[in-house]
Amino acid sequence: MLFARFMTIYGHKFKSVFDDDKEIIIAKREWALSLVGYGEDILVLAIEQAKRQYSWMPSIAEFLQLMDQCQQDFGLLAPEQAYAEACRHASAPSHHPWSHAAVYHGGRATGWFELKSLPRQATQPRFNQHYKLLCQRVLAGENLDSVEQPVLAAPNNDNLFALTQQWTQSVGLSPEEGHSALYFLHLPKGSPLRLRLQLISAAKHAALNIPTNVEQLRKQLD
Numbered sequence: 001m002l003f004a005r006f007m008t009i010y011g012h013k014f015k016s017v018f019d020d021d022k023e024i025i026i027a028k029r030e031w032a033l034s035l036v037g038y039g040e041d042i043l044v045l046a047i048e049q050a051k052r053q054y055s056w057m058p059s060i061a062e063f064l065q066l067m068d069q070c071q072q073d074f075g076l077l078a079p080e081q082a083y084a085e086a087c088r089h090a091s092a093p094s095h096h097p098w099s100h101a102a103v104y105h106g107g108r109a110t111g112w113f114e115l116k117s118l119p120r121q122a123t124q125p126r127f128n129q130h131y132k133l134l135c136q137r138v139l140a141g142e143n144l145d146s147v148e149q150p151v152l153a154a155p156n157n158d159n160l161f162a163l164t165q166q167w168t169q170s171v172g173l174s175p176e177e178g179h180s181a182l183y184f185l186h187l188p189k190g191s192p193l194r195l196r197l198q199l200i201s202a203a204k205h206a207a208l209n210i211p212t213n214v215e216q217l218r219k220q221l222d
Contacts, residue, residue, distance in 0.1 A: 002035075003028055005047050010057050017057055034060045037079030037128035038067055041139040045070040075100050076135050082106060083127050090115040101144035106131035113161065114186065119176060122183040125193055160185060160214060166221050171208050181205055185214060 003024070007014045018024045035043065046066040050058050058066070068078040077085065077099055086107035089096040093112055098104040107115060109130040114123050134144060164185070168178025181201045187194035202210045211217040 001040075002031060002043065002047070006057050009047075009051050013055075014057050031060060034064060035067070037132055038071075039132045039136040039139070041136050042067055042070050071135065074135075074138055076102055076138060079128050079131055082131050083124050086110070086127060087115050087123075100138075102131060102134040102138055105144055106134055111186065118179055118183060122180050125197075126187060129191075129193060163214070163217050163221065167211070167217060170221065173205075181208075181210065182217070185211075185217065189213070 018027065046063060049066045049070065050063060053066070054062070064078075071078060076082075082099075082103045085099060085103050089098075090107060090112040093104060093107060096104075106127055110123055110127040115127070138144060161179075164179055164182045165175070167182065168175055171178070173181065181204070184194045184197035184201060187197070198210070198212060209220065211220055
C-alpha cells in the first residue's frame with residue numbers, strides 16, 4: 001500500500017529513485033522492517049503529511065520522523081520508546097506516571113513478569129502487537145483509561161512460567177534458552193506471530209520435542 005501511494009503521489013520522481021524492479025523489491029523489504037510496530041492509521045496520516053511536506057519521496061528516516069510526530073500529536077510514543085518505558089517500569093507499574101495509558105495497557109497485556117525476565121527478542125514483538133492495536137483504538141477516539149482487560153487473551157502466565165521452568169530443567173537448557181524456546185506458548189492460539197516463533201523454535205532445537213501447546217507441555221512433564 002505504501003509504495004503504491006508513493007507512486008501515485010510522486011509519479012516519475014518515484015520511479016527515478018530506483019534503477020530497476022529488483023531495487024524496488026529490496027527497498028520494500030527494508031521499509032517493511034522499519035515500520036514494524038506502527039498501525040495503518042498512523043501510516044495513512046504520515047503519508048498525507050509527506051505529501052504536503054516533501055516534493056520527492058522521503059527517506060526511511062524522514063518518514064519515521066513523520067510517523068512519530070503523528071503519534072505524538074495524539075500523545076502516543078513511538079513503539080521503541082513505548083517498549084523501553086514499559087520495560088523500565090515493569091517492576092512497579094502501578095506507581096509510575098505513564099506517558100500514555102496505551103503504554104501501560106501494552107505492558108500489562110504483554111506481561112510485567114515477562115518484560116522483566118525474558119530477553120528483548122521474546123517480548124518486544126508481542127508488546128509491539130498489543131501497542132499497535134491500542135494506538136489504533138486511541139486514534140479511533142477510545143479512552144483507554146477505562147480498559148480493564150488485556151488486548152488479546154493469553155494463557156495463565158504464572159502457571160505457564162512454572163511449567164516452562166520444569167521443562168527447561170528436564171531437557172537441559174539454560175533458563176534463558178528454555179523460556180525463549182517456549183515463549184510462543186504465551187501468545188494467543190492461531191496468531192501469526194505464535195506460529196512463526198513456534199517454527200523458529202522447532203528449527204533451532206531440532207533435537208528436542210518442542211511442545212506445540214500447553215497440553216503437550218504438561219504431558220511431557222508427567
